[in-house]
Amino acid sequence: xxxxxxxxxxxxxxxxxxxxxxxxxxxxxxxxxxxxxxxxxxxxxxxxxxxxxxxxxxxxxxxxxxxxxxxxxxxxxxxxxxxxxxxxxxxxxxxxxxxxxxxxxxxxxxxxxxxxxxxxxxxxxxxxxxxxxxxxxxxxxxxxxxxxxxxxxxxxxxxxxxxxxxxxxxxxxxxxxxxxxxxxxxxxxxxxxxxxxxxxxxxxxxxxxxxxxxxxxxxxxxxxxxxxxxxxxxxxxxxxxxxxxxxxxxxxxxxxxxxxxxxxxxxxxxxxxxxxxxxxxxxxxxxxxxxxxxxxxxxxxxxxxxxxxxxxxxxxxxxxxxxxxx
Numbered sequence: 001x002x003x004x005x006x007x008x009x010x011x012x013x014x015x016x017x018x019x020x021x022x023x024x025x026x027x028x029x030x031x032x033x034x035x036x037x038x039x040x041x042x043x044x045x046x047x048x049x050x051x052x053x054x055x056x057x058x059x060x061x062x063x064x065x066x067x068x069x070x071x072x073x074x075x076x077x078x079x080x081x082x083x084x085x086x087x088x089x090x091x092x093x094x095x096x097x098x099x100x101x102x103x104x105x106x107x108x109x110x111x112x113x114x115x116x117x118x119x120x121x122x123x124x125x126x127x128x129x130x131x132x133x134x135x136x137x138x139x140x141x142x143x144x145x146x147x148x149x150x151x152x153x154x155x156x157x158x159x160x161x162x163x164x165x166x167x168x169x170x171x172x173x174x175x176x177x178x179x180x181x182x183x184x185x186x187x188x189x190x191x192x193x194x195x196x197x198x199x200x201x202x203x204x205x206x207x208x209x210x211x212x213x214x215x216x217x218x219x220x221x222x223x224x225x226x227x228x229x230x231x232x233x234x235x236x237x238x239x240x241x242x243x244x245x246x247x248x249x250x251x252x253x254x255x256x257x258x259x260x261x262x263x264x265x266x267x268x269x270x271x272x273x274x275x276x277x278x279x280x281x282x283x284x285x286x287x288x289x290x291x292x293x294x295x296x297x298x299x300x301x302x303x304x305x306x307x308x309x310x311x312x313x314x315x316x317x318x319x320x321x322x323x324x325x326x
Contacts, residue, residue: 066229082139087234114227202269
């Protein structure tokens with residue numbers, strides 16, 4: 001009896017520590033990274049530097065936000081970098097046909113693609129890892145095909161890209177757009193049944209389906225949202241660089257996953273949220289700055305992010321849900 005009670009107390013304390021880490025740990029890590037950077041290079045805290053950082057961080061944060069929803073539901077979307085790169089290519093390729101509204105149409109196309117991808121994953125009961133890895137390869141190939149493997153300037157006539165490239169009251173419009181996305185998705189998760197269903201699927205899919213959760217519909221919607229956020233991230237990128245490239249977001253897949261887990265979202269699903277995703281995206285973006293400040297070679301940065309991903313997954317994974325690790 002005493003042993004069982006002791007074990008129960010130990011499990012409770014472990015759960016409490018895990019909750020505290022997920023709530024305050026990522027924010028503490030972000031503050032620590034900023035403090036270290038400020039000590040080494042005080043100029044990073046100047047207003048212009050911070051505004052530039054937020055603008056540069058917007059694409060990664062958008063990818064992290066979109067990628068968080070499938071992970072919350074116990075899936076994963078590996079196609080986000082491919083969607084972001086293809087978005088820029090399509091903005092250039094379709095502009096002669098669609099004119100100033102090209103980027104808006106491209107975002108809609110991306111969401112339809114994401115919905116199809118989520119439907120195939122859920123309806124055919126195929127692992128999301130395999131489905132999205134396959135579509136990532138197809139999207140990358142399509143980007144190279146449509147662009148003839150060359151970079152192209154983004155047309156000035158596109159309304160949305162032109163808006164995102166500007167600023168309002170000194171704040172980059174891409175940051176304003178990102179805040180709007182967070183608010184809309186936050187309200188959706190908080191007040192719609194869809195939000196509860198996402199967490200239910202991530203916590204336990206069989207139990208959720210017994211509670212009348214439509215897994216196919218939920219996954220169709222969240223993969224559509226994920227692809228939409230990836231497309232918007234692609235627009236953020238082309239608004240910064242002013243050109244499209246078939247590999248523009250090729251190195252952001254790892255960073256987007258790192259951002260999700262650094263924010264405290266469990267890779268096993270059911271734990272996390274949008275604000276942790278924002279914090280995780282900011283940590284990942286600032287970590288890129290810190291690696292530059294301390295002199296890490298660009299060719300070695302992926303080593304840092306790979307180790308960071310392993311460490312973050314080890315901290316956030318709920319092993320009680322996984323049973324046997326494969």
